[in-house]
Amino acid sequence: MDLTDNIKNLDNLNAYKTRVQYLKGETIFKQGAFAPYVMYVVEGLVKVYLQTGIDKNTSISVAAEGEFLAFSSVFGEPVHTYSAQAISNTEICMIEKESLKKILLENPEFALQITSQNYRNERHLFEVIKNISYKQMRGKLASALLYLSQEEFLKKNIFEFLTRQDIADFASISAESAIKFLKEFEKENIISLNGKNIIIDDAAQLLNISKNG
Structure with a gap:
């Protein structure tokens, strides 16, 4: 039970x-x-x-x-x-x-x-x-995206409810930096952006950035 x-x-x-x-x-x-x-x-x-x-x-x-x-x-x-x-x-x-x-x-x-x-x-x-103490901004954002992409959250379409400021707050970076690095991740084919929705295309690479960022 x-x-x-x-x-x-x-x-x-x-x-x-x-x-x-x-x-x-x-x-x-x-x-x-x-x-x-x-x-x-x-x-x-x-x-x-x-x-x-x-x-x-x-x-x-x-x-x-x-x-x-x-x-x-x-x-x-x-x-x-x-x-x-x-x-x-x-x-x-x-x-x-x-x-x-x-x-x-x-x-x-x-x-x-x-x-x-x-x-x-x-x-x-x-x-x-x-995450807050040791990582650079790309690593912080990667960690936040991995956390927010857990299956139980995706089932509820969590990104549809989050602003870019919300995502920045989870990464402890500014909204401007979050937007910048999201676009970078998209260009590197790590994620796909569709309106507010964020799809993880290369979880292994995102995890690597999280660990080493």
């Missing part, structure tokens, strides 16, 4: 959860705001990002169906440590954190599934830090 099925089948959680619909572009929560709930993505795509300046954001990841947001609040974190915005129309399940904590203690298999998911998220965060 996967994590989504487990959430649906935890009858004793029903009294402590509320479903909320968010339209594309709506803020789900902001960094620094009080965190009374754990959020669970029922449907849609959510951008997770850090506000690193007045007008500067660094996008960290995309949360899709079956993922938790603000999970650290279960362990006593009183405020949100990042911001979240709906990339597409999104349905969120808001769960009272103390109730979820109790259920985790009573359901070890469920707790282990969430631990495994959080481990994968942690590994991705290390990749983000490495």
